[in-house]
Amino acid sequence: MTNEVFALIDCNAFYVSCERVFNPKLNNKPVVALSNNDGCIIARSKEAKALGIKMGVPLFKVKDIIRREKVHVFSSNYTLYGDMSRRVMNTIAEFTNDIEVYSIDEAFIGLTGIPGDLLKYAHKIRKVILQYTGIPVSIGIANTKTLAKTANHLAKDDESFNGVCSLLNLKNIDAVLSCIEVGEVWGIGRQLSKKLNMHGIYNIKQLKDAEDSRIRKLMSINGLKTVFELRGTSCLPLEEVRTTRKSCCTSRSFGQSLKELADIQQAVSIFARRAVERIRKEQLLTSSVTVFLRTNPFDKKNKYYFNTTSIHLSKPSNDTIEVVKVASNLTRKIFKTGYAYQKAGVLLSGFYPEGEEPVDLFSKNSTIRDELMVAIDKINLRHGGNTIKIASEQLSGVWAQKKENCSPNYTTNIDAVLNVD
DNA sequence: TCTGGGGTCCTAGGACCC
DNA sequence: TCTGGGGTCCTAGGACCC
Numbered sequence: 276m277t278n279e280v281f282a283l284i285d286c287n288a289f290y291v292s293c294e295r296v297f298n299p300k301l302n303n304k305p306v307v308a309l310s311n312n313d314g315c316i317i318a319r320s321k322e323a324k325a326l327g328i329k330m331g332v333p334l335f336k337v338k339d340i341i342r343r344e345k346v347h348v349f350s351s352n353y354t355l356y357g358d359m360s361r362r363v364m365n366t367i368a369e370f371t372n373d374i375e376v377y378s379i380d381e382a383f384i385g386l387t388g389i390p391g392d393l394l395k396y397a398h399k400i401r402k403v404i405l406q407y408t409g410i411p412v413s414i415g416i417a418n419t420k421t422l423a424k425t426a427n428h429l430a431k432d433d434e435s436f437n438g439v440c441s442l443l444n445l446k447n448i449d450a451v452l453s454c455i456e457v458g459e460v461w462g463i464g465r466q467l468s469k470k471l472n473m474h475g476i477y478n479i480k481q482l483k484d485a486e487d488s489r490i491r492k493l494m495s496i497n498g499l500k501t502v503f504e505l506r507g508t509s510c511l512p513l514e515e516v517r518t519t520r521k522s523c524c525t526s527r528s529f530g531q532s533l534k535e536l537a538d539i540q541q542a543v544s545i546f547a548r549r550a551v552e553r554i555r556k557e558q559l560l561t562s563s564v565t566v567f568l569r570t571n572p573f574d575k576k577n578k579y580y581f582n583t584t585s586i587h588l589s590k591p592s593n594d595t596i597e598v599v600k601v602a603s604n605l606t607r608k609i610f611k612t613g614y615a616y617q618k619a620g621v622l623l624s625g626f627y628p629e630g631e632e633p634v635d636l637f638s639k640n641s642t643i644r645d646e647l648m649v650a651i652d653k654i655n656l657r658h659g660g661n662t663i664k665i666a667s668e669q670l671s672g673v674w675a676q677k678k679e680n681c682s683p684n685y686t687t688n689i690d691a692v693l694n695v696d
Numbered sequence: 697t698c699t700g701g702g703g704t705c706c707t708a709g710g711a712c713c714c
Numbered sequence: 715t716c717t718g719g720g721g722t723c724c725t726a727g728g729a730c731c732c
Contacts, residue, residue: 314699314700495707524701
C-alpha cells in the first residue's frame with residue numbers, strides 16, 4: 276500500500292452537460308450528442324441512457340427511439356466543448372497545482388498530504404465547479420489512479436454517493452470489487468475482458484488476486500501495472516507536464532463517397548494544412564508525412580480498399596506549401612480508380628522542436644517561406660481559419676460533412692452570446 | 697440512405713549486422 | 715548443402731484510452 280492519494284474528476288455526460296448549460300430546457304430530458312458527420316452517439320444524458328441508447332451506436336440504428344421518445348440530438352460543437360473544458364480545468368486548478376488534465380472531460384489530481392476530510396473536500400470541489408461552470412462532475416478517490424477511476428465509476432453508477440466516492444480505508448473493498456466486471460477496469464477493453472473471462476476471471480477481485488506470472492502472460496507489462504494498481508500499489512504517477520506529442524493526424528469521413536482523384540486531393544490538402552497548422556502552433560517540425568485513404572468498410576457490396584504511404588522528409592518542415600504538395604503527391608501514388616472513397620487522412624510524425632532539427636549541409640535557409648507561414652497564421656487567426664488557403668484546396672467541396680443540429684458557439688462567438696431579457 | 701476522430705503503447709516478425 | 719547466436723532497428727498490427 277502506498278500513502279499516495281489520487282482523485283479523478285470526470286464531467287458527467289460532458290457534451291450533453293455543455294449543451295444544457297446554455298439551454299436549461301434540456302434538463303431532465305433525454306439528450307444525446309453526436310460524433311463528427313453526425314455518425315455515432317458519443318454522449319448521453321441519464322434519461323437517454325435509461326431509454327437503452329448505447330454509447331457509440333450509429334445514429335441510424337436508434338432513429339426510432341429518438342423520434343418516439345423525443346430525444347434532443349446535437350451535432351458535436353467542439354469549439355463550445357473545448358472552451359467549457361478549459362473553464363472546468365481552470366476551476367480545478369484553483370484548488371491544486373497537482374493536476375493532470377487527462378482528457379477533454381477528465382482530470383486527475385493529487386490529494387496526498389491534504390489534511391482533513393477528503394470526502395468533504397471533494398464535495399466542495401464538485402460544488403464550486405458546478406457553480407462556476409454549470410457542469411456537474413463525479414469524483415473518485417483512492418490510493419492509485421486505476422482505483423480512483425473505479426471509485427469514479429461507482430460514484431456515477433450509484434446516486435446515493437451524491438457524486439463522490441472514496442475507496443480509502445474501505446474495510447470491505449473486496450466485496451465491492453467482486454461486484455464489478457473486469458471490463459470496467461481502466462486499461463481493460465473488450466478483447467482483454469474476453470480473454471480474462473476465458474481464464475475464469477470475471478470481476479475485479481478475481482483479477483486483483485490473480486498470479487503475477489499469469490497476468491503478465493495474458494495482458495503484458497501494462498496489464499501487470501494495472502493489477503498492481505488494483506492492489507493499491509501506485510505505478511502510474513500524476514503526469515502534470517504534457518509531453519510533446521509524437522504524431523498529429525487529421526482525417527475525416529466524407530459526407531458522400533468520392534471517386535475522383537482531384538476531389539480526394541482537395542480533401543487531403545485541407546487535412547495536411549490543418550495538421551501543419553497544429554504542429555506549427557506547437558513549434559514543431561515534422562520529418563514524416565503519411566497519407567491514407569479507404570473505401571467504406573461497412574459496405575459489403577463493394578470491394579474494400581485501404582492503402583497508405585509515407586515519405587521521410589530529408590529536412591524537417593512545418594511549411595504548409597511543402598507538406599501539402601508532398602501529401603498531394605502521396606495521394607496520387609495510392610489512389611486507384613474505380614473505388615468509392617469514404618475517408619482519407621494525413622498523419623505527421625517524427626517531430627523536432629523548431630531550431631533543434633538536424634541540419635542538412637546542402638539546404639539553404641528559407642526564411643522568406645517561414646515569414647510567409649507566420650503571416651498566413653496571423654491572418655487566419657484574425658479573420659477565421661479558412662481565410663488563406665492553398666490553391667489545391669480550391670475545388671468543389673463536394674465532400675462537406677453532415678452537421679445537422681449544431682448549437683451556437685455561445686462562449687466564443689460574440690454574436691452567439693445569450694441575451695437575458 | 698445513414699457506422700467519429702485523435703491519440704498512446706506493446707509485440708511480433710523481418711531485415712540487417714557481426 | 716550444412717546453416718549459430720545475439721543484437722538493433724523498423725514496421726505493421728493490435729490493443730487500449732477518451
